[in-house]
Amino acid sequence: MxxxxxxxxxxxxxxxxxxxxxSVYHKENEDHQESMYCKFDSHWxxxxxxxxxxxALVASFxxxxxxxxxxxxxxxxxxxxxxxxxxxxxxAAANVAMLILGRLLLGVGIGFANQVNCFSQCWL
Amino acid sequence: MAPAKxxxxxxxxxxxxxxxxxxxxxxxxxxxxxIKEGYGWRISLALAAVPAIMMIVGSFxxxxxxxxxxxxGHPEKAKKMLQRIRGTNNVEVEFQDxxxxxxxxxxxxxxxxxxxxxxxxxxxxxCILIPFFQQITGINVINFYAPVLFKTLGFGDDASLxxxxxxxxxxxxxxxxxxxxxxxxxxxxxxxxxxIQMIICQVFNDNLNQFLYYIKTLLSMTDSH
Numbered sequence: 410m411x412x413x414x415x416x417x418x419x420x421x422x423x424x425x426x427x428x429x430x431x432s433v434y435h436k437e438n439e440d441h442q443e444s445m446y447c448k449f450d451s452h453w454x455x456x457x458x459x460x461x462x463x464x465a466l467v468a469s470f471x472x473x474x475x476x477x478x479x480x481x482x483x484x485x486x487x488x489x490x491x492x493x494x495x496x497x498x499x500x501a502a503a504n505v506a507m508l509i510l511g512r513l514l515l516g517v518g519i520g521f522a523n524q525v526n527c528f529s530q531c532w533l
Numbered sequence: 534m535a536p537a538k539x540x541x542x543x544x545x546x547x548x549x550x551x552x553x554x555x556x557x558x559x560x561x562x563x564x565x566x567x568i569k570e571g572y573g574w575r576i577s578l579a580l581a582a583v584p585a586i587m588m589i590v591g592s593f594x595x596x597x598x599x600x601x602x603x604x605x606g607h608p609e610k611a612k613k614m615l616q617r618i619r620g621t622n623n624v625e626v627e628f629q630d631x632x633x634x635x636x637x638x639x640x641x642x643x644x645x646x647x648x649x650x651x652x653x654x655x656x657x658x659x660c661i662l663i664p665f666f667q668q669i670t671g672i673n674v675i676n677f678y679a680p681v682l683f684k685t686l687g688f689g690d691d692a693s694l695x696x697x698x699x700x701x702x703x704x705x706x707x708x709x710x711x712x713x714x715x716x717x718x719x720x721x722x723x724x725x726x727x728x729i730q731m732i733i734c735q736v737f738n739d740n741l742n743q744f745l746y747y748i749k750t751l752l753s754m755t756d757s758h
Contacts, residue, residue, distance in 0.1 A: 419562065419578060421680040421693055424571030458677070480597045480605065489588030492581065500579025515581060522588060 420454065429505050430454045453505050460509050461516040468520025475521070488521025545712045552708045554584075555676060556701030562680065563694040599628070603635050670735060676700070686745060 419425050426434040433451050476484040495514030502508045561580055565573030596618060602611035615624045615631070641647075648657055675682065679700050683693035711723055737744070 419574045420678075421684050421690070422562070422566050422574050423690065425574040427571075476601075477604065480601055482592050482595050482597050485588055485595060486592040489585050489592060492588065493585035496579055496581035496585055499581065500575050502575075502578070511578075518585065518588075 420458065429457075429502075429508060453509075457505065457508050457512060460512045461519065464513040464516030465520040466516075468517040472521040484521055488518045492518025492522070545708060545715060549705070549708045549712065552701070552704040556698070556705050559679070559694065559697040559701045563691075563698055566690060566694055599631055600635065603631060608632065670731060675738070676704075686741070 423434065430451050430453065433454055472484060472488070475487070491514050495511045495516075495518060498507050498511030498514065502511060558577075562573075562577055565576045567573070568576070596614060599611040599615040599618070602614055611631070612624065612628050615628055616622050619627070647653065679697035680693045683696045684690070688696060715723060
C-alpha cells in the first residue's frame with residue numbers, strides 16, 4: 410500500500426529533473442570531476458519530498474478525532490479520496506507548485522490511512 | 534484478539550506490506566525510467582492512485598467495529614453489528630463484555646499520568662528509545678533516496694534504480710524470515726540479532742565512500758600493470 414517511495418526514484422530520473430529542477434540537472438551533468446556531494450542542493454526539490462511527511466504529521470492529529478467521531482469507515486474513505494486527488498495532481502503536474510500540493514494531499518491521505526491501520530491493528 | 538500463537542507474525546504483517554510497497558515502487562521506477570519520451574515519472578507518480586482506489590473501495594466493505602460504534606454511543610447498532618460479524622443472534626455475553634470494557638476505558642482517569650509513574654519507567658524509556666534509535670540510523674533516508682544515493686556513488690541511471698530494486702528484495706526476504714521465526718525463537722532473540730547486524734552495517738555504510746575509494750585505487754593499480 411505504501412507506494413510513496415516512488416518519489417525517491419523519480420528524483421533520480423533525468424527527464425523529471427530537467428522539467429522541474431533544471432538547476433539540479435545541470436549541476437549533475439556539468440562536471441563529473443567535481444565533488445559528488447551537494448548535487449541535489451535545491452530547496453524546492455527537498456520540499457517536494459518532505460512536504461508529504463509534514464502534512465502526514467499534521468493530518469494524523471486530526472484523523473484520530475475524525476475516526477472517533479465518524480468511525481474508521483468514513484476516515485478511510487476520506488483519506489482515500491484525498492490520496493486520489495494528490496496522485497492525480499502529481500501525475501498531471503505542469504509545475505513545481507502542483508507537485509508539492511499533490512504531495513501535501515498524499516501526506517494527508519497517509520495520515521488518515523496510518524491511523525485507520527493502527528485502529529484495525531488494535532482491534533486485532 | 535489475535536491468537537497468541539501467531540501474534541508476532543501478524544504484527545510483522547504491516548511491516549511486510551511496507552517492504553512490498555517499497556519493492557513495488559522501485560520496480561515501477563525501473564520500468565518507467567526506460568520510457569524514451571521521458572514521461573515515465575508521470576506514470577510513477579500517478580500510480581499512487583492504485584492504493585487510493587483500493588482504500589476507497591475497501592472502505593465500503595469495511596464494517597465498523599462494534600467497539601467503535603459503542604464508543605460513539607450507539608449500543609443498539611453495535612449489537613446488530615456484532616450479531617452480523619459473528620453470524621448468530623446469541624452474542625449477549627460478548628456484548629456485555631464489550632460494554633463493560635468500554636465503560637472501564639471511559640473511567641480510566643489521567644492515562645497520561647499513569648505512564649509517568651515510576652513503576653512504568655522501564656516501559657516508557659524503551660518505548661521512546663527503540664523507535665528513536667531506529668529512526669536515527671537513517672534507514673528511511675537510505676531506503677527513500679537509494680536510487681539517488683547509488684547515483685551519487687557513481688552508478689549509472691539504470692544501475693542505481695536496479696540497485697534500489699535489489700535493496701527492496703533483500704528487505705522483503707528479511708521480513709519474510711522474521712515472520713517465519715518471530716514465534717519460533719521469540720522476538721527477543723530477533724531483536725538482539727537485528728541490533729548486532731545493524732551495528733556492523735552502520736559501520737560499513739558510514740565508510741562506504743572510503744571502501745569504494747580503496748576499491749577504485751586497487752582497480753586502477755591493476756589496470757596500469
